[in-house]
Amino acid sequence: MAGLDTTLKKIRKINILPTFPDIVDGIINLIEDPMSSASDLAKNMDPSMVGEVMRVANTAYFGMRSFRKITTIEHAIAIIGYEHLSHILLQMPFLKMVQVNDEAFDRNGYIRHSIACGVMAKIMSTTLHIANPHEVYISGIIHDIGIIIIYQHFRHSWNAINSLVCTKNVPRLTAEREVLSVDHGFIGAVLLENWNIPQSITEAVKFHHSPLKTQIFKDNAVITHLANEFSKRIDFNKDFSNFNYFLSRHRDYIDYMVDLGGHFSPSNEVMFFEKIYSSLDGVRRYLHGTMEGEKEVDDTCNCC
Ligand SMILES: [Fe+2]
Ligand SMILES: [Fe+2]
Incomplete structure (x- = not known):
């Protein structure tokens, strides 16, 4: 360790x-x-x-x-x-830093997850009137950069973490903390702090898995966390056949959002899902149309 x-x-x-x-x-x-x-x-x-x-x-x-x-x-x-x-x-x-078609890193899955997180964070922020939508858009998109840093600069630890995740079913965050003493949120935030990225963004990156632990910019951390969790549920291969299917698969996520401080009325609930659906469908088409030559992957990625 x-x-x-x-x-x-x-x-x-x-x-x-x-x-x-x-x-x-x-x-x-x-x-x-x-x-x-x-x-x-x-x-x-x-x-x-x-x-x-x-x-x-x-x-x-x-x-x-x-x-x-x-x-x-x-x-x-x-x-x-x-x-x-x-x-x-x-x-x-x-x-x-990540080679196209590198078997060890699901690049497409990572890109989809990160953009989905940023897009959803912005929609959540504007719908719930929590946090700064521009800042959480950025923290959402770069929230998992620590994973790339581990992959690129801590390759021995990367292999050890993957071994714990794949062979012993250890959750990725636990495995990271076991191997590196810290998790990818912390690593990403340290890097961003070195580059003087605003603290309103770095705190959200640092605490995107434990938003209630931060004392400052808690709203940005909560929204980045919610968007990350929602983004992990999205199946880009199946979810966009039609809106009702999408709604039925994800409507229960409202409960999780309300538990963390969100306020929904029945009318803004459906509007919220409509916005998420059309924005993510746009992201899906965009990525499909621009990742020419890249191997299609399933939705099991290194994201967290
Ligand atoms: Fe993460
Ligand atoms: Fe993530």
């Missing part, structure tokens, strides 16, 4: 994403300032991000909306729209 000091020392040495704090700042400004344009974000992108945005804009999914090949970043951003753009920019720096 690695001691806490050793683990912290190793995390603090990770210096792979110098532009990430600018990206987070840019996205917060973009969604909060109606005068800012998506192309403002382009100024903070590194070359590999520009490349990925161009690649996505030229996939068949977006290609149908444009009559010609997209050759400028401004055109690519206009085609993608800032919501999908923020998905790409918040995820991509971390996903660069």
